[in-house]
Amino acid sequence: MWERIFRKGNTLEYRKKYRCPMCSEYTLLVIHDEACECAEGCDVDSLGKSDIRKIKEQNDFKGYFTSEEIKQSFWIDIDEIDKIFDEIEIIPETFSIKPKTNKKIIDLLRKTDNIDKKLDDVVVHYFNYYGLNGIKEYQPYNYVITLVEDMHYYMNLTCKDLYLFDLSVSEVLPYKEYMYSGRFFGNNAIDHLFQANERMYVILGLICGYTFDNDLSKNTTPNISKVIKNNTIFVTNFKETIERLKSNNFYGQLKEIRDCNEHDMTYFYKKIVSRKISDLDGNEVDKQFYIPLTDNILFCLNKMFEILECILKYIDNKSLYQLRSFPMYELYKQEKIKKNDKQYDIEYYRLLDSYNRNIENNIADFWGNMIAADVYFRLDEVLHCIRDIYSYYNNINTISGVDFENFIGIDYIIYSSLTRLYSCYDKIAGYLKDMYKEYDEIKYFKDFKNIESKKGIQNIINSVLDNDYYKELQEIRNMVYHNLRAGIIFGEEAQRYYLDILTQIVLENERLLFELLKGIKPVEKSKIERNALCPCGSKKKYKFCHGK
Numbered sequence: 001m002w003e004r005i006f007r008k009g010n011t012l013e014y015r016k017k018y019r020c021p022m023c024s025e026y027t028l029l030v031i032h033d034e035a036c037e038c039a040e041g042c043d044v045d046s047l048g049k050s051d052i053r054k055i056k057e058q059n060d061f062k063g064y065f066t067s068e069e070i071k072q073s074f075w076i077d078i079d080e081i082d083k084i085f086d087e088i089e090i091i092p093e094t095f096s097i098k099p100k101t102n103k104k105i106i107d108l109l110r111k112t113d114n115i116d117k118k119l120d121d122v123v124v125h126y127f128n129y130y131g132l133n134g135i136k137e138y139q140p141y142n143y144v145i146t147l148v149e150d151m152h153y154y155m156n157l158t159c160k161d162l163y164l165f166d167l168s169v170s171e172v173l174p175y176k177e178y179m180y181s182g183r184f185f186g187n188n189a190i191d192h193l194f195q196a197n198e199r200m201y202v203i204l205g206l207i208c209g210y211t212f213d214n215d216l217s218k219n220t221t222p223n224i225s226k227v228i229k230n231n232t233i234f235v236t237n238f239k240e241t242i243e244r245l246k247s248n249n250f251y252g253q254l255k256e257i258r259d260c261n262e263h264d265m266t267y268f269y270k271k272i273v274s275r276k277i278s279d280l281d282g283n284e285v286d287k288q289f290y291i292p293l294t295d296n297i298l299f300c301l302n303k304m305f306e307i308l309e310c311i312l313k314y315i316d317n318k319s320l321y322q323l324r325s326f327p328m329y330e331l332y333k334q335e336k337i338k339k340n341d342k343q344y345d346i347e348y349y350r351l352l353d354s355y356n357r358n359i360e361n362n363i364a365d366f367w368g369n370m371i372a373a374d375v376y377f378r379l380d381e382v383l384h385c386i387r388d389i390y391s392y393y394n395n396i397n398t399i400s401g402v403d404f405e406n407f408i409g410i411d412y413i414i415y416s417s418l419t420r421l422y423s424c425y426d427k428i429a430g431y432l433k434d435m436y437k438e439y440d441e442i443k444y445f446k447d448f449k450n451i452e453s454k455k456g457i458q459n460i461i462n463s464v465l466d467n468d469y470y471k472e473l474q475e476i477r478n479m480v481y482h483n484l485r486a487g488i489i490f491g492e493e494a495q496r497y498y499l500d501i502l503t504q505i506v507l508e509n510e511r512l513l514f515e516l517l518k519g520i521k522p523v524e525k526s527k528i529e530r531n532a533l534c535p536c537g538s539k540k541k542y543k544f545c546h547g548k
Helices: 011-015 048-057 067-073 078-085 101-130 141-168 182-207 221-228 232-237 239-246 249-263 267-272 282-315 319-322 328-335 346-361 372-395 410-435 447-450 457-466 468-482 492-518
Strands: 016-018 029-031 035-038 059-065
Touching: 011 016, 011 029, 016 029, 029 048, 029 282, 035 048, 059 101, 059 221, 101 141, 101 282, 101 319, 141 182, 141 267, 141 282, 141 319, 141 328, 182 221, 182 232, 182 249, 182 282, 182 410, 182 468, 232 239, 232 282, 239 249, 239 282, 249 267, 249 282, 249 410, 267 372, 328 468, 346 372, 346 492, 372 410, 372 468, 372 492, 410 457, 410 468, 410 492, 447 457, 468 492
Parallel strands: none
Antiparallel strands: 016 059, 029 035
């Protein structure tokens, strides 16, 4: 769909001040792999591709060129370099999303490219200030930069989610029967938008001197917002734009959907399953529900890009280089979660699939309370993700039969699984709260640890609460929601290490949740219209699916 044409690695490679082979000064700019220029005017036109490759391999450099230095010292300026390297190739065609809305997405992708360039300059200024040739030991300011990059990552991912939603509901891809549903990508778009929003408030909290708690779950957006709202820095630089973002009905509606998806019955089912939609197939239902939300998402994204622009201006600040340590940074450095040596083969996947089929065969038992049925549907989505995770680890480099290398990676699938698994626990808490009077005060699944009960279901709950993989899911969730993606600050090798850990957490929590569902007391079946669309998401009428 889109990709950088040349620069797929670290863009700072093309900002390095290499030693010039002619004058031996650190004044050589490598424009791309076949051209370079010396700020001292040396005749380097004779250097060929192999010579330039050798210069890069030797990696003899001192500092980085800023955009301003490139404009002042070279015939080719930074704008020309951008045209060569950073142009984004976009396939503008959409099938269900209106052309006007599609243009808004493309405009935001242009903005995301511009953000990358500005962030490069922020990093260059910092490195040059301390005379650094890259990161040797992470400091708090390095963490802030990575936090900004991660916020930007999720904003960019939201745009991609909208394209993937369009491709899914339009059924233009091969292997349609293996493809994720439109609602899968629609819900991801909303969730990723608020992942970026969470990071935005952490950044603002750091800038404005908010005192962060060692318990990351207490560093919530409302708590940070409440404290920093009268801060001079916040009022001067951010308040007006954030008020335009949050006071808009679009933001409020999306937040309601996200909060509902995370802790209650999925918003989609609340609004759709109760309707008579027998004349619509699954894709048409998804279109009717999510396409009107697309402009809401893009409005919020646009405001967040304005805020991100302000953040970049403010963090390019020498006073922030001395930023003191804070809990998220210290926790992140600890790398508390260690990889388990447990191996998973196809038999484990078959075990999960057997759980899935067993509950699917009896899913109507849960329709007296749709929250419990919703848990099953979420676990079914995760099982779909697990199938693709298995394919990845067996060197099948496709997602649901489609080569998505330039769309999404395996990390996208794994994090999508983690989000759904975590929400399932809170959904089950809501289901049990309706079932048993002694659970009236329960809000989240973790609250069960304060309950003393002799009921059989409590023993099952306690076995989950004591399970190491459940505990790791809670820890990872708090780190990801209020911190950074796992391992991202330590480079690609650390990210791969953590993806293995996250895979284990996904597989084990899927099993725990299936067992928990299996142990839940069935309730009286509720009536579903025979011609209504089956709530399981199969896109078949109920009478031809679970109503047989």
